[in-house]
Amino acid sequence: MKAPLRQVLALCLCLTSACASRPQIRATGPFTAEMARYFDDSVDYITNLDELGGRMAADLNTQLGFLARTADLIAVIRIETVAVSQDPDGTQAYRLMGAVTETLHGTAPDNNVQLRAVQGQAGYNTVSGRQDRLQNGRWLVFIRWYTDGQGEVRAHWHMYPHSEAMVNRMREATGTATDGFVRVVPSSGS
Numbered sequence: 001m002k003a004p005l006r007q008v009l010a011l012c013l014c015l016t017s018a019c020a021s022r023p024q025i026r027a028t029g030p031f032t033a034e035m036a037r038y039f040d041d042s043v044d045y046i047t048n049l050d051e052l053g054g055r056m057a058a059d060l061n062t063q064l065g066f067l068a069r070t071a072d073l074i075a076v077i078r079i080e081t082v083a084v085s086q087d088p089d090g091t092q093a094y095r096l097m098g099a100v101t102e103t104l105h106g107t108a109p110d111n112n113v114q115l116r117a118v119q120g121q122a123g124y125n126t127v128s129g130r131q132d133r134l135q136n137g138r139w140l141v142f143i144r145w146y147t148d149g150q151g152e153v154r155a156h157w158h159m160y161p162h163s164e165a166m167v168n169r170m171r172e173a174t175g176t177a178t179d180g181f182v183r184v185v186p187s188s189g190s
Helices: 002-021 033-038 054-070 164-174
Strands: 073-086 092-105 112-118 139-147 153-161
Touching: 033 054, 033 153, 054 139, 073 112, 092 164, 112 139, 112 153, 139 164
Parallel strands: none
Antiparallel strands: 073 092, 073 139, 092 112, 139 153
16 A cells, blocks of 8 residues: 555655746736837738838837847747637637747747737737638747736737748847857947
């Protein structure tokens, strides 16, 4: 009888330590109005950013710079599930479940992300009717965690189609470029 009890206790200890070592997400600060402008729970479908010109290119570069500087998580994901549900207040919401295939900055809980686009908000129309497209290919997602009214940590996000050029831009912006060279960044006090 002692052997099975030890095995059960060992299993409980392993499960407890595994749960304790799971990365926990948390809001890193207040979610500001400026952040809401860029982390707008929406999808951009622009596939070749380098061919843009004029004001659109300038606006996009401003957006990318802000997202790269303030995101809690920058990752390449595959959308596995797009579900439609109705919130308690009667509004419709899309829930996107994404599997993280590469992390460029931050930590994804369990290598998955849950994204929402709620009816009546700007990002809703970028998801509505595009479920098949979203589930094909890979995406570059920028996430800023926030705490909702019930105290639950959720994601505000913005997403682009994956491209090596975009991923390389983000690697350079976050200091995770992998070209075989060691990067030396001078301190601001020098």
